[in-house]
Amino acid sequence: MTEDMHDTRLDELLAAYEAPEPAAALRERIVAAAPRERAIGRTWRWIAGAGLGAVLAGSCAAGVAAGLTLAPASLARAITGRPAQPAADVSSLADPADDAAVS
Amino acid sequence: MTSGAADPDDELVRRAGQGDAAAVQALVARKLRRVLALAERMLGDAAEAEDVAQEAFFRVWRHAPRWRPGVAQFDTWLHRVTLNLCYDRLRRRRERPTAEPPDSPDTGPAPDRGLHAADVGRRVQGALQALPPRQREAIVLCHYQELGNIEAAGLMGVTVEALESLLSRGRRALKAALADLADGA
Numbered sequence: 057m058t059e060d061m062h063d064t065r066l067d068e069l070l071a072a073y074e075a076p077e078p079a080a081a082l083r084e085r086i087v088a089a090a091p092r093e094r095a096i097g098r099t100w101r102w103i104a105g106a107g108l109g110a111v112l113a114g115s116c117a118a119g120v121a122a123g124l125t126l127a128p129a130s131l132a133r134a135i136t137g138r139p140a141q142p143a144a145d146v147s148s149l150a151d152p153a154d155d156a157a158v159s
Numbered sequence: 160m161t162s163g164a165a166d167p168d169d170e171l172v173r174r175a176g177q178g179d180a181a182a183v184q185a186l187v188a189r190k191l192r193r194v195l196a197l198a199e200r201m202l203g204d205a206a207e208a209e210d211v212a213q214e215a216f217f218r219v220w221r222h223a224p225r226w227r228p229g230v231a232q233f234d235t236w237l238h239r240v241t242l243n244l245c246y247d248r249l250r251r252r253r254e255r256p257t258a259e260p261p262d263s264p265d266t267g268p269a270p271d272r273g274l275h276a277a278d279v280g281r282r283v284q285g286a287l288q289a290l291p292p293r294q295r296e297a298i299v300l301c302h303y304q305e306l307g308n309i310e311a312a313g314l315m316g317v318t319v320e321a322l323e324s325l326l327s328r329g330r331r332a333l334k335a336a337l338a339d340l341a342d343g344a
Contacts, residue, residue, distance in 0.1 A: 061334040067339055072279035073287065075196030082195075082209050083187060084283055086216040088182040091176060091224060112166040 168233035169226070176223030187216070190234075193304065194241050200299045201245040203288040211244045238304065238314055242296065249292055279340065286336035294329035297322055 124135065169187070174182035194215050198208035226233070240320050287295055293315070300311040301322075312322040334341075 061338060063330070065341060066330060066334055066337070067302070069279060069283050069340055070298075070333070072276050073200070074280060075192065075303070076199055076208070078191045078195050078212070079209070082213060083191060086187055086191065086213055087183055089217055090178070090180075092178045116276050122286035145300055 160253060165236075166232050169228040172219075172223050172226045172233050173228065175220070176226055186219070191216070194237060197238065197241050197299060197304055198245055200284075200287060200303055201242065201292075201295060202248055203284055207248055211241060211248065214244055215241045224344060235310065235314055238300070238306075242314070246292070282337060282340065283333075286333050289336060290329050290332055294325050294332065298329045298333070299327035301326060 127135070168186070168189070171182050171186045175186050191212060195208055195212040198215075200213040201204060201209050202211065215237065219237065287298065290298070296315060297311065300306045300314060301308065304311075306314065308319050308322055312319045315322060315325075317325070
């Protein structure tokens with residue numbers, strides 16, 4: 057009995073079993089689960105770069121400030137272009153009465 | 160398993176792995192219908208087929224960032240992943256024999272001769288589901304997925320001769336199951 061059916065007829069019958077069309081909801085679920093590493097990575101890389109830049113800039117500024125503070129006055133004057141402040145003359149602050157008492 | 164020809168999917172998979180939204184959309188558009196059809200015909204159940212198709216793509220997304228072009232054809236790999244998921248489902252069905260077979264497609268002759276295409280489709284679905292899984296897999300891969308015998312045999316892990324034997328037995332069983340439709344009613 058089975059040989060009554062030709063191969064071409066079986067192929068026709070098999071073709072009648074059509075595949076379902078994917079539902080839109082399925083497609084959306086699949087797409088939503090796809091990797092997004094690059095977009096996220098790009099954001100994080102930007103944030104990390106900006107942060108590193110800020111830290112380096114802050115470190116440089118702190119280094120310059122520390123250098124100016126600790127450098128000898130002549131060097132600081134050469135760098136900043138401002139005249140160094142003379143040392144305060146404390147002799148004018150002496151009380152003449154004290155001198156008299158000593159003598 | 161390296162093939163001589165460049166895999167047309169490699170570039171899409173690589174870009175999808177990097178999170179390229181256009182590549183993701185293109186890959187889904189190119190492969191989802193095929194994956195869903197494979198699962199539907201292996202399982203005979205639309206809901207389970209959707210679950211399998213979804214899981215297969217989730218695995219694609221996990222593997223895409225590490226996809227190495229030239230190691231395997233993506234389409235063959237995707238078929239293998241989908242079939243493995245189908246066999247997991249079929250195994251679970253066997254382990255729970257009390258569960259109602261999904262959809263219960265009609266395998267018997269139609270009460271009248273005026274069958275619509277949808278009715279014939281359901282008859283074929285039922286006959287296909289009644290086949291042993293390996294015969295069904297051979298028919299689905301070669302007839303519906305349109306794989307060549309060599310590719311299908313490689314996918315199934317059998318020789319081409321063994322595949323041809325599975326195909327021959329499967330087709331014979333289908334002819335027997337659908338014998339009342341032989342004259343094109």
